[in-house]
Amino acid sequence: VAVHVLNGPNLNLLGTREPGTYGSVTLADVEERLKARAAAAGVDLTFRQTNFEGELVTHIQQAGLAGAGIVINAGAYTHTSVAIRDAIKGVDALAIELHVSNVHAREEFRHHSYMAPVCVGVICGFGAAGYDLAFDAIVPLLQKRAA
Numbered sequence: 001v002a003v004h005v006l007n008g009p010n011l012n013l014l015g016t017r018e019p020g021t022y023g024s025v026t027l028a029d030v031e032e033r034l035k036a037r038a039a040a041a042g043v044d045l046t047f048r049q050t051n052f053e054g055e056l057v058t059h060i061q062q063a064g065l066a067g068a069g070i071v072i073n074a075g076a077y078t079h080t081s082v083a084i085r086d087a088i089k090g091v092d093a094l095a096i097e098l099h100v101s102n103v104h105a106r107e108e109f110r111h112h113s114y115m116a117p118v119c120v121g122v123i124c125g126f127g128a129a130g131y132d133l134a135f136d137a138i139v140p141l142l143q144k145r146a147a
């Protein structure tokens with residue numbers, strides 16, 4: 001099975017950006033950890049980050065059309081982007097929405113997600129460890145789907 005971990009705007013700054021909210025683990029650290037996890041599980045992992053909404057849409061389409069599962073931290077686009085929701089739905093992707101911070105404990109505008117209804121589930125508030133949790137959650141779902 002294959003998993004694409006897709007990261008949206010400002011996640012390239014993870015580790016240095018608002019460390020009180022997002023912690024000190026960098027996206028490179030997350031990628032390294034997930035690569036080891038994927039290798040151990042025999043999963044084909046693609047790890048990407050972009051600051052551009054349309055590029056995120058393209059990455060979602062590519063993952064979905066390849067039959068890969070998606071773990072997506074869309075950053076602020078979570079709260080604004082109908083295009084990202086439509087991409088997930090449009091390629092019928094099996095996706096998990098992820099946030100490093102607990103968006104529900106933050107500003108009101110972070111409480112709504114356009115993509116949550118088209119995702120299997122949402123993981124938020126566990127810091128960078130959320131990426132590992134999402135990976136562990138999506139692999140059995142993909143294995144089940146492939147069986």
Ligand code: DQA
Binds near residue numbers: 010
């Ligand atoms: C975030 C939460 C979003 O509200 C915010 O815009 C981000 C990061 C998170 O991982 O906690 O950029 O997705």
